[in-house]
Amino acid sequence: MSTTATPEERRAVLPGDDLVAHADAVMDRAFTIDAAPDRVWPWVQQLGKQRAGWYLPRRLERWLPRGRRAVRHVEDRWQHLRPGDVVPDYGGRHETFTVHAVHPPTTLDYTSQRGGAQVSWAITLAPVPTGPTDDGPERTRLHLRLRVGPLKHPWLVRTGGDAVDRLTIEGMAAGLAERLAGPADG
Structure with a gap:
């Protein structure tokens, strides 16, 4: 599944862009999934x-210890995010994201401080328009934008960080699509 954002998506102004107004690195990923935004x-x-983890497809998760695999169902206890809530992150032992804005089912925006750098992470969901003869499932365009700055070595984040981000989001896109396509199986 391609996670390449379109030129229009990369130019779009997203929630949280103002939190890191002068970002040294911006990473945009986007993909289309066969489910309506309210299901995604x-x-x-x-x-x-x-929390639920970071979704990966079953073929990759099978190599992880059971306790490190992402859930395969929706958990009510994680459905009530509010601005100010803190969510642990995989970026390090004490790294977190703070919820900046939540607008179901379209926008989730986080902020974080990593050393001297500010980070914002916006996740937006938009319905994919269907044509008059389209009788397929409703679809959603999921757009993720990570903004970071100031950075001492922006080129390092733009190259190495971008590669890691691409692989991470591609895994998540495939794992999310798998979960939405099939029955929940804990």
Whole structure:
């Protein structure tokens, strides 16, 4: 599944862009998933370390210890994010994201401080328009934008960080699509 954002998506102004107004690195990823935004939203809202995890497809998760695999169902306890809530992150032992804005089922926006750098992470969901003869499932365009700055070595984040981000989001996109396509199986 391609996670390449379109030129229009990369130019779009997203919630949280103003939190890191002069970002040294901006990473945009986007993909289309066969489910309506209101079906995708609960899965997005529960992402995170010590929460639902980071969705990967079954073929990759089977190599992880059971306790490190992401859930395969929606958990009510993670469906109530509010601005100010803190979500643990995989970026390090004490790294977290703070919820900046929540607008179900379209926008979830986080902020974080990593050393001297500010980070914002916006996740937006938009319905994919259907044509008059389209009788397929409703679809959602999921757009993720990470902004970071100031950075001492922006080139390092733009190259190495971008590669890691691409692989991470591609895994998440495939894992999320798998979960939405099949029955929940804990």
